[in-house]
Amino acid sequence: MNMYMPSVTSSIADKEKNTVTQAIINEVLEDYPILKYFDENNGYETSADSEYTYEMIIAAEATDENYINQETGEAINSAGELVAEENAQYIERENNSSNTNSDSLDSSDETLVNETNTNENTEQQTAQQEEGNSAKAVNQGTVTAITGTEYSLEKLADFDFLKNTFYSVDSTTSVDSERINAKNMLERDMTIQKDTSVPQILIYHTHSQEAFVDSIEGDASTTIVGVGEYLAEILAGTYGYNVIHNSSTYDMVNGKIDRNYAFTLAEPDIKRILQENPSIQVVIDLHRDGINENTHLVTDVNGKPTAQFMFFNGLSYNTKVGNIEYLYNPYIEDNLAFSFQMQLQAMKLYPNVTRKIYLKGYRYNLHLMPRATLIEIGGQTNTVEEAKNAMEPLADIINKVLEGN
Numbered sequence: 001m002n003m004y005m006p007s008v009t010s011s012i013a014d015k016e017k018n019t020v021t022q023a024i025i026n027e028v029l030e031d032y033p034i035l036k037y038f039d040e041n042n043g044y045e046t047s048a049d050s051e052y053t054y055e056m057i058i059a060a061e062a063t064d065e066n067y068i069n070q071e072t073g074e075a076i077n078s079a080g081e082l083v084a085e086e087n088a089q090y091i092e093r094e095n096n097s098s099n100t101n102s103d104s105l106d107s108s109d110e111t112l113v114n115e116t117n118t119n120e121n122t123e124q125q126t127a128q129q130e131e132g133n134s135a136k137a138v139n140q141g142t143v144t145a146i147t148g149t150e151y152s153l154e155k156l157a158d159f160d161f162l163k164n165t166f167y168s169v170d171s172t173t174s175v176d177s178e179r180i181n182a183k184n185m186l187e188r189d190m191t192i193q194k195d196t197s198v199p200q201i202l203i204y205h206t207h208s209q210e211a212f213v214d215s216i217e218g219d220a221s222t223t224i225v226g227v228g229e230y231l232a233e234i235l236a237g238t239y240g241y242n243v244i245h246n247s248s249t250y251d252m253v254n255g256k257i258d259r260n261y262a263f264t265l266a267e268p269d270i271k272r273i274l275q276e277n278p279s280i281q282v283v284i285d286l287h288r289d290g291i292n293e294n295t296h297l298v299t300d301v302n303g304k305p306t307a308q309f310m311f312f313n314g315l316s317y318n319t320k321v322g323n324i325e326y327l328y329n330p331y332i333e334d335n336l337a338f339s340f341q342m343q344l345q346a347m348k349l350y351p352n353v354t355r356k357i358y359l360k361g362y363r364y365n366l367h368l369m370p371r372a373t374l375i376e377i378g379g380q381t382n383t384v385e386e387a388k389n390a391m392e393p394l395a396d397i398i399n400k401v402l403e404g405n
Helices: 006-014 020-031 033-040 053-061 122-126 159-166 182-187 224-237 262-276 332-349 384-403
Strands: 135-139 142-146 167-169 201-204 243-245 282-289 298-301 304-307 309-314 357-360 372-379
Touching: 159 167, 182 332, 201 224, 201 262, 224 243, 224 282, 224 384, 262 282, 282 384, 298 384, 304 372, 304 384, 309 332, 332 357, 332 372, 332 384, 372 384
Parallel strands: 167 357, 201 243, 201 282, 282 372, 309 357
Antiparallel strands: 135 142, 298 304, 309 372
């Protein structure tokens, strides 16, 4: 629609209800229901970034110091001149996805098909299994039988199967078999040697003010920060890691939520922490997603209502301009391997707890560490309890990857 009838989709998007043009569009919508479908279903965009995050990242990092005119939405360079569209596509305003995402991914779309019954044979559980064999999950010291799905290398070698089964690719970017290659991602060593004497894992929140349906205003323990604290406690207390939880705020300006500069503000602070603690090998940016108000991302894990979560990767690649050189990330392949290996563990041990890995076109500070990941926990419609319950399987998944299971 955007390609062949841009005037129609533009008018729909602008929602100009009281113009002659809109009256014509309304008539067209009545005659051609497919157009109305596009009006009401304009695609899911996850809200790891706010409406203006891209422009702010690029304003800080681009060598030509481009920025956006807040009134017109046009790209302006430092000399005050309009920037050519082909050089500014990746800093145009995003759809307002930070608050409401229409046609969001429903949990039913992510549901894995359970193909076999639970197998109680421990030796079979630890052996190399084909797709559909059962597994057991160790959660907070309790062994619970869980039926999940495991895939053969032959199956994962099929690029279309890999992409469709494991990934949601945002419209800002694209991937091919060189970028997401299961064999390459599985061959990357994500293991670390535990050493409780020094910090090894850093957890922080670019958007620390993200809250849940029953969060208490002013109580950080009921926001994503409290969820991150619980994750840190499990990783330390149950799995023996030395964890730093950074609860600093990057999305508040003059006492008001402002996420425009959040990633830019977070970067130097996280770099400082990493410089002061060179033993850190894992960096987790924990978020809460923004979803459609009618969507509830919840599943059952060990009898507990558990928020579904999603691993998120930035590719520093835009479909319009290709590689974004000044958002260079030397660790993209490692980032992808880390999230993929965690996703495999999740699908094997905790079916339905994860959504597809989300791929988007920018960087999101994932260039700071090979084992860097951004994770979206549930959405604003989840409860604090559901979000915290999700930290138990998440911690187990992280530990299994770091141990090389």
